Structure formats: C-alpha cells, structure tokens
Amino acid sequence: MAKEYTENIIPNMTSNNTPSGTVSSSGCLNSSWYDFNAFNYATLTNGWIGNIANGSWIQYQFNTGKKIKKYTISNVTGANNIRYPRGFSLKASNTGLFTGEEVTLDTQINLIFTNGEKKTFICSTIPKISYLYYRITDIASSTWQPVISMIEMMEEVNKTKFLLKDGNKCKSVSVDKYTDDLIPIMISNTSPSGIASASGEHVGKIPYQAWRAFDDKSIKGLSSWGIKTIIGWLAYEFPVAQRINKYTLLGYSQYDSEWKSLMPNSWTFEGSNDSSTWVILDTQNNINDWQDSVKKTFMFNNGIAYKKYRININKNNGHASFIELGGLEMMMNISYKSSLNLSYPPTENDFLTNGMDDISPLYNQEVNPKTNELLDGGEVLGSGIVHKYHVNKSDMENITGFTIS
Structure with a gap:
C-alpha cells in the first residue's frame, strides 16, 4: 500500500534557534549562507554553503523526539547551483555527539541536481525510536563547498482504521452534522462568558483586542485581533x-493592500485543560489564498473535551511586523450516518479506503472509560494487523474511547 507522510515538520527558521529547535553545522562559507537558511523556505536563491568541499554536515535538533522517515533536499537557483551535494548520509542521534551512538537512516551517492531541483528520499532504515538530532553528513561535493537550499523532514502517518461488523456486513460511520459556533458573541475578553486571550494585543489608533476575533463582525479595520509580531497565538477558554x-478563520481587508500579508500562513490548532500542556489537534502550512470576508474551514478528529483552545501561529504571509485575524469560530460534531455496507470479512483495501479514523460516532464523552481485552492477539492482513473486539449494540453509546497499545 502507499505510505502516507506528514508535511514538513521543521518550522520556517529565521535564525539558528527561532522559532523553535536548533540548527547547526560544521561551518558555513560566510554569513550570507548561514546554517538556518537551509531551513528557511522563502526562496531557492539562498541556502547554506558548507565550510569544506567534502565532509561538511548540517543538522536540525527537534525539541521533542521524532521518527523521520522521509526528507527532501533542494538545490539553489542561480550560479551556485553547481555546488550541489553529490552524496551524503542522513544520521540520527539523541545525544548530538555523533561519535558512534548515532544511527544511519539513509545514504545517497552519485547524485545529480538540476538548477533549483528538489529531490525526495525515503529512509532505507526505519527509525525504531524517536530521535532529537537529524544530521545530513559526510556531504560529498566537487572542488567547491556544497550548497543546500532547503531541507525538509517528514514523519510517516500511522493510521488505525475501524470497521463495524453487523451480521455478515461491515459498516463505517461518518460525520453528518456539526453544531453552530460554540463561542458566544464576545463584547470584551470576559463577557458574556468564557475568556478570550492572546499572546499580545496591538494598541494603535484602532484596538485589536483578542475578543474582537469572537464578536461575529467583519467591519473592516474595526473588528479583528492583531499583534505587532510575526508569530503569536489567539485563544478562547470555555x-x-x-x-x-x-474551526473557521476569517480574513478580510484593512486600510491598505497589504492585508493578505498579515494573515496566518502556518499554524497549529491546540487544546489544553490547564493552559500549560497543549495538545496539537491540527496543523496547517502554507495557507496563502485568503479572500476578503471569506471563512476558511478546517476539520479534524478529536475525541477529548478541552476547556481551552488556541491557534498558535508560527508564520504570517510575509508582513514584516504584524499578524491579524478577522474571526475564529469553533464547532463540535453532533450527528453521524452509516455510509456503507461491505461484505464480511473486509479486505485490507476496505479498511484503508472506508475504515474510520475516528470512532467518536460510537461514544458519549461524559461516560467514564473502561478497559476491555481484545478477542485475539491480532491477525495479519496485508501490511497491517486486524484486532477484534465484540461490542453489544446496547452499550455502544457508552463507549468513551478506543486505544490500541
């Protein structure tokens, strides 16, 4: 079956440690070709140039361990494109020492890059554990120091799929309906209920408080949240x-033609019950097609109730100083429908094509969970494993979650 991968999980770096993680290398040619440029995704005309022709390395350190299974290397455009790497290895470590404790995940030789070309590689060795440090090393070039314009890294998406057996048929259930916006029309950061907050609020001729993103208005220049920085977050606590x-996001124009550059480009949507530990529920990258007074809608699977949600923006659409957002709404799925009747037993393709990613149609969030044993230890099906558990139909509404471990 075809593997599925995340988008690039390295943020758009604007320095060696901003906005998160740490970039380092064996050295760079000069400050115009500094390390972080290989992880800055703005243009192919720039990047990183190593300090020696053969043997240079460059790495990214994640804040938490990752299992990288796919990565890309891009060549620059322009005169320096002849410096492209002819070969290299991708290695991973949890100490950052790379003195024998590291694991080699992939090695490439005899490469040829065209001007501005991006090459995609799948790791030949799959990491068994998560690693903090990932290093492109042993870079072979020509007589020139090697150049890399961009490096991206991805994890494999591991999916658990569910089908329901009913007699001699299998069924799948899908979302049919969502609530309206659960956030009330706010008239201040604390009225009429809940709490609107943000990492900051720009105060200029027009106020840009957090609650204005929840006032259900789209009055140009008078009803939006804004912050004088290019990263930041906006939250609502129920x-x-x-x-x-x-959730939906609203974009609309202000007093100049730069309004689109103020809008979020890349962000995570997160939930928390203590305002300290945040769980990422949705990730969006390179969203740049905003239209005046048009909402963008995003949906995701979530079986846990959180008190506080936020959009955590790590990049705008190019403005040097500001982020602005016209509106933020939040909804919950409330109705489901059975979408098919498949013959039993299901095939691997039945699971992959029609299986449910989310079993929230089956449970009531207010009932306390309990653990049940599977009927068997698992049956191999193609590249996956089938686990079975018998559910009494009368108990289905009381299922509060499902975890395979």
Whole structure:
C-alpha cells in the first residue's frame, strides 16, 4: 500500500534557534549562507554553503523526539547551483555527539541536481525510536563547498482504521452534522462568558483586542485581533470543556493592500485543560489564498473535551511586523450516518479506503472509560494487523474511547 507522510515538520527558521529547535553545522562559507537558511523556505536563491568541499554536515535538533522517515533536499537557483551535494548520509542521534551512538537512516551517492531541483528520499532504515538530532553528513561535493537550499523532514502517518461488523456486513460511520459556533458573541475578553486571550494585543489608533476575533463582525479595520509580531497565538477558554472538531478563520481587508500579508500562513490548532500542556489537534502550512470576508474551514478528529483552545501561529504571509485575524469560530460534531455496507470479512483495501479514523460516532464523552481485552492477539492482513473486539449494540453509546497499545 502507499505510505502516507506528514508535511514538513521543521518550522520556517529565521535564525539558528527561532522559532523553535536548533540548527547547526560544521561551518558555513560566510554569513550570507548561514546554517538556518537551509531551513528557511522563502526562496531557492539562498541556502547554506558548507565550510569544506567534502565532509561538511548540517543538522536540525527537534525539541521533542521524532521518527523521520522521509526528507527532501533542494538545490539553489542561480550560479551556485553547481555546488550541489553529490552524496551524503542522513544520521540520527539523541545525544548530538555523533561519535558512534548515532544511527544511519539513509545514504545517497552519485547524485545529480538540476538548477533549483528538489529531490525526495525515503529512509532505507526505519527509525525504531524517536530521535532529537537529524544530521545530513559526510556531504560529498566537487572542488567547491556544497550548497543546500532547503531541507525538509517528514514523519510517516500511522493510521488505525475501524470497521463495524453487523451480521455478515461491515459498516463505517461518518460525520453528518456539526453544531453552530460554540463561542458566544464576545463584547470584551470576559463577557458574556468564557475568556478570550492572546499572546499580545496591538494598541494603535484602532484596538485589536483578542475578543474582537469572537464578536461575529467583519467591519473592516474595526473588528479583528492583531499583534505587532510575526508569530503569536489567539485563544478562547470555555466555561466547561468542549470537544471541538472543526474551526473557521476569517480574513478580510484593512486600510491598505497589504492585508493578505498579515494573515496566518502556518499554524497549529491546540487544546489544553490547564493552559500549560497543549495538545496539537491540527496543523496547517502554507495557507496563502485568503479572500476578503471569506471563512476558511478546517476539520479534524478529536475525541477529548478541552476547556481551552488556541491557534498558535508560527508564520504570517510575509508582513514584516504584524499578524491579524478577522474571526475564529469553533464547532463540535453532533450527528453521524452509516455510509456503507461491505461484505464480511473486509479486505485490507476496505479498511484503508472506508475504515474510520475516528470512532467518536460510537461514544458519549461524559461516560467514564473502561478497559476491555481484545478477542485475539491480532491477525495479519496485508501490511497491517486486524484486532477484534465484540461490542453489544446496547452499550455502544457508552463507549468513551478506543486505544490500541
């Protein structure tokens, strides 16, 4: 079956340690070709040039361990494109020493890059554990120091799929309906209920407080949240926990033609019950097609109720100083429908094509969970494993979650 991977999980770096993680290398040719440029995704005309022709290395350190299974290397455009790497290895470590403790995940030789070309590689060795440090090393070039314009890294998406057996048929259930926006029309950061907050609020001729993103208005220049920085977050805390599965963002123009550059480009949507530990529920990258007064809608699977949700923006669409957002709404799925009747037993393709990613149609969030044993230890099906558990139909509404470990 075809593997699925995340988008690039390295943020757009603007320095060796901003906005997160740490970039380092064996050295660079000069400050115009500094390390972090290989992880800055703005242009192919720039990048990193190593300090020696053969044997240079460059690495990215994640804040938490990752299992990288796919990566890309891009060549620059322009005169320096002849410096492309002819070969290299991708190695991983949890100490950052690379003195024998590291694991070699992939090695490439005899490469040829054209001007501005991006090459994609799948690791020949799959990491068994998560690693903090990933290093492109032993870089072979010509007589020139090697150049790399961009490096991207991805994890494999591991999916658990569910089908329901009903007699001699298999069924799948999908979302049919969502609530309206669960956030009330706010008139201040604390009224009428809940709490609107942000990493900052720009105060100029027009106020850009957090609550203005929740006032259900789209009055140009008078009803939006804004912050004088290019990264930041906007949050709403419910009086009681809610299970959010969908949100919308509103973009609209201000007093100049630069409004699109103020809008979020890349972000995570997160939930928390203590305002300290945040769980990433949705990730979006390179969203740049904003339209005036048009909402963008995003949906995701979520079976846990959180009190507080935020959009955590790590990049705008190019403005040097500001982020602005016209509106943020949050919804919950409330109705489901059975979408098919498949013959039993299902095939691997049935699971992959029609299986449910989310079993929240089957449970009530207010019931306390309990653990049940699977009927068997697992049956191999193609490249996956089938686990079975018998559910009494009368108990289905009381299922609160499902975890395979």
